[in-house]
């Protein structure tokens with residue numbers, strides 16, 4: 367008899383609102399998620415607050431919600447702790463993360479610690495954390511992302527997203543193409559370790575990579591279509607992680623490589639999450655026997671880096687990160703568990719894929 371898969375909880379966003387200038391509807395949107403809410407804590411970044419704070423705040427106040435704004439500048443556990451101490455006595459009914467990856471991550475973690483519902487309002491389409499329960503914060507004892515609660519809602523204003531620097535959108539594409547190697551790693555773990563594999567979640571994540579791989583030329587030519595497609599694909603990838611109950615469909619060896627780069631760079635600037643992950647995907651695709659050149663061309667089309675030096679990394683950084691990557695998360699079986707990297711193999715791989 368075949369053993370049934372282990373049980374897990376699927377927590378999904380309840381409502382997702384996407385469209386031009388929908389930030390003006392954030393108040394009624396919160397109300398529709400919680401009719402009895404009275405107060406919200408809005409966690410944001412300085413630039414976003416200056417750019418769109420007024421419109422967001424007036425919509426919340428028009429919906430009879432008391433607001434308290436908190437500006438954060440980094441995504442670290444110190445910031446989360448400070449914010450938690452500051453907000454807990456206010457007892458907000460809702461936490462909103464309004465901004466880029468850092469604001470959304472800090473807000474998601476804070477909401478989780480306060481046991482309050484969380485609304486994700488991203489202003490850049492740079493990674494799939496906008497709809498998933500996973501957060502990346504510095505200063506925790508794990509080098510990879512950790513699980514908090516899934517956002518109860520996502521509000522994506524395509525007008526605001528279009529004002530973000532193009533580099534962030536390109537980074538989002540890097541985080542999307544990554545799903546092809548993440549899913550391959552998951553299949554490998556199923557085949558070689560008997561790990562639970564969720565076909566539906568895997569297909570959903572795979573599809574969000576596929577659309578970028580197949581349509582990058584079209585998306586590059588039409589900016590509005592590009593933003594809408596990338597943000598929908600990122601939300602969908604995040605939902606795939608919700609369905610899987612783990613980050614498996616979204617994060618494989620290419621993510622471990624990215625975490626290892628942060629480690630070897632020792633806190634120095636080493637590109638955006640999606641940029642590092644995109645470069646990692648080119649190399650992991652080759653190890654998996656996938657069409658790595660198509661991954662590379664897609665990233666180029668979307669304006670994302672494909673070479674280490676474009677994000678300030680040296681050849682040695684890449685080699686060290688490739689060798690180190692799997693050791694950061696030994697329990698996550700990936701292609702790097704199978705093809706054990708040494709310096710020679712790592713250098714050959716990076717050179718063959720033109721990363722160095």
Ligand SMILES: [Zn+2]
Pocket residue numbers: 493494541616617621639643
């Ligand atoms: Zn990612």
